[in-house]
Amino acid sequence: MASESDELARFIDKVRREGERLYRDLPWRRTRDPYAVWVSEAMLQQTQVSRVDGRWQRWLARFPSVEALAAADQADVLAEWQGLGYNRRALALKRAAEAVADQGGEVPSSVDALVKLPGIGPATAAGIRAFAFDLPAVYLETNVRTVFLHELFPEAEDVPDSAVRPLVEACVPDRDVRGWYYALLDYGAWLKRTVPNPSRRSRTHARQSRFEGSRRQKRAALVRLLLEAREAGLPGLSLDDAVAALGAQETGAGRPEPAPADVEGLLDELAAEGFCQRTGLFWAC
DNA sequence: TTCCGGCAAT
DNA sequence: ATTGCAGGAA
Numbered sequence: 001m002a003s004e005s006d007e008l009a010r011f012i013d014k015v016r017r018e019g020e021r022l023y024r025d026l027p028w029r030r031t032r033d034p035y036a037v038w039v040s041e042a043m044l045q046q047t048q049v050s051r052v053d054g055r056w057q058r059w060l061a062r063f064p065s066v067e068a069l070a071a072a073d074q075a076d077v078l079a080e081w082q083g084l085g086y087n088r089r090a091l092a093l094k095r096a097a098e099a100v101a102d103q104g105g106e107v108p109s110s111v112d113a114l115v116k117l118p119g120i121g122p123a124t125a126a127g128i129r130a131f132a133f134d135l136p137a138v139y140l141e142t143n144v145r146t147v148f149l150h151e152l153f154p155e156a157e158d159v160p161d162s163a164v165r166p167l168v169e170a171c172v173p174d175r176d177v178r179g180w181y182y183a184l185l186d187y188g189a190w191l192k193r194t195v196p197n198p199s200r201r202s203r204t205h206a207r208q209s210r211f212e213g214s215r216r217q218k219r220a221a222l223v224r225l226l227l228e229a230r231e232a233g234l235p236g237l238s239l240d241d242a243v244a245a246l247g248a249q250e251t252g253a254g255r256p257e258p259a260p261a262d263v264e265g266l267l268d269e270l271a272a273e274g275f276c277q278r279t280g281l282f283w284a285c
Numbered sequence: 286t287t288c289c290g291g292c293a294a295t
Numbered sequence: 296a297t298t299g300c301a302g303g304a305a
Binding site for chain 1: 286287288289290291292293
């Protein structure tokens with residue numbers, strides 16, 4: 001009689017086989033340097049492998065260690081991040097590096113210590129544990145979720161992570177945690193190109209609001225303007241220049257130009273988040 | 286729950 | 296024009 005553990009054992013065998021068949025020799029799999037692995041995890045949050053490849057190498061060449069990143073100018077860090085998206089991740093990574101450097105420079109390996117660092121949540125903490133330290137971890141992210149839903153919840157809809165997580169936990173191997181999760185990631189990534197995205201049946205799955213014309217797009221444009229002003233040797237970005245640039249962007253796209261007060265509000269929010277500092281009618285990073 | 290970037294594939 | 300991405304924080 002087929003027990004639940006038999007089903008799980010067959011599942012594990014299949015994932016191992018598929019993982020071997022579909023193995024991706026990604027650059028960040030060729031290092032065990034915790035900092036380098038951490039940077040890869042941070043970059044890969046909501047960002048495709050194809051875009052991180054190249055940028056990860058360039059980042060490590062420029063900021064080769066926790067100490068180097070901690071000592072770097074934040075604006076340089078932000079500039080190096082451009083194109084990866086979600087600028088907050090760069091700020092969090094920089095701040096976390098400063099915290100780790102203050103604590104002696106060793107990247108922690110416990111989930112508790114990792115999650116205390118800005119920008120590191122349960123998934124990233126588990127990724128660092130598994131890939132850098134080869135330690136047991138419950139790594140539940142989109143590719144892993146895809147595999148479990150496809151294999152173990154083939155018909156279910158609106159599946160909560162609370163139903164998936166115990167299974168992920170039950171599958172954590174005694175040895176080669178790293179290889180197990182590589183297999184899950186590679187099989188999951190392949191599944192999404194092969195069958196209708198199983199992750200869509202997760203309760204976690206959410207559609208994102210439209211980017212074009214969004215507030216998000218304006219924020220990103222302002223960050224670029226701040227970096228350009230700095231690059232040009234200016235004391236900062238003036239409200240007038242920001243209003244003009246954003247106005248041109250919006251008008252060119254057939255949208256109404258934002259009011260100066262709105263642009264000022266966006267800049268002040270960026271300042272409050274630590275992207276820049278305000279002095280009078282100038283914002284500098 | 287909502288917000289946060291940017292891009293390639295479709 | 297839509298989709299989804301090795302998620303985290305407020």
